[in-house]
Amino acid sequence: DTAVSQTPKYLVTQMGNDKSIKCEQNLGHDTMYWYKQDSKKFLKIMFSYNNKELIINETVPNRFSPKSPDKAHLNLHINSLELGDSAVYFCASSQTGKNTEAFFGQGTRLTVV
Amino acid sequence: GNSVTQMEGPVTLSEEAFLTINCTYTATGYPSLFWYVQYPGEGLQLLLKATKADDKGSNKGFEATYRKETTSFHLEKGSVQVSDSAVYFCALSAGTSGTYKYIFGTGTRLKVLA
Numbered sequence A: 001d002t003a004v005s006q007t008p009k010y011l012v013t014q015m016g017n018d019k020s021i022k023c024e025q026n027l028g029h030d031t032m033y034w035y036k037q038d039s040k041k042f043l044k045i046m047f048s049y050n051n052k053e054l055i056i057n058e059t060v061p062n063r064f065s066p067k068s069p070d071k072a073h074l075n076l077h078i079n080s081l082e083l084g085d086s087a088v089y090f091c092a093s094s095q096t097g098k099n100t101e102a103f104f105g106q107g108t109r110l111t112v113v
Numbered sequence B: 001g002n003s004v005t006q007m008e009g010p011v012t013l014s015e016e017a018f019l020t021i022n023c024t025y026t027a028t029g030y031p032s033l034f035w036y037v038q039y040p041g042e043g044l045q046l047l048l049k050a051t052k053a054d055d056k057g058s059n060k061g062f063e064a065t066y067r068k069e070t071t072s073f074h075l076e077k078g079s080v081q082v083s084d085s086a087v088y089f090c091a092l093s094a095g096t097s098g099t100y101k102y103i104f105g106t107g108t109r110l111k112v113l114a
Helices: none
Strands: A004-007 A010-013 A019-026 A030-037 A041-052 A053-057 A064-070 A072-080 A089-095 A108-111 B003-006 B012-016 B020-021 B023-026 B034-039 B044-050 B054-060 B062-065 B075-077 B084-092 B101-104 B108-113
Touching: A004 A030, A004 A089, A010 A019, A019 A030, A019 A089, A019 A108, A030 A072, A041 A064, A041 A072, A041 B101, A053 A064, A072 A089, B003 B101, B012 B020, B020 B108, B023 B034, B023 B084, B034 B062, B044 B062
Parallel strands: A010 A108, B012 B108
Antiparallel strands: A004 A019, A019 A072, A030 A041, A030 A089, A041 A053, A064 A072, A089 A108, B003 B023, B020 B075, B034 B044, B034 B084, B044 B054, B054 B062, B062 B075, B084 B101, B084 B108
């Protein structure tokens, strides 16, 4: 069983469209994250949810709206897609505590044309 | 603020060569430190971690020691293989209860030649 799974793996869409990425974890963790990886492989945190509550929002444009229906799921909806949104988006989860590691999904490669 | 600095790549080595990838950090308090590896087209996988000063993390022949005095967590491997070719990320975990986040370095691409 995949620990952290994201869908879709690839997403190609036109500028101005709205799209969603889904993430599910079966590890029983209480915290989930979205990270963005740019073309130079730089990873930047976007959001963090702890027990379904938004904890971290790292100055992400409000076109990006995360939603956590329960502790096991964290979805990312993006409105009015722009060329600069093209990147790989990773979902991750962890159990609260600074000594614990994060587990990552396989990533969703978003290409905006 | 909290940050991680790691050496720029790419690093190109011959098989069986010794590997060092440097990583230093800036953090308030005592963060946990991690090395993650990303193979092409895949997500990040934890390679090793250390949670307090002088701890040594090790896995698959890779090692890193948490050095508080030099704020470093350098990754080493005695003899690399072609299959070790990947991007390696140094990271730290920082925050307070319920607000932890993982801060990553810029990644170092390793290419091992047969």
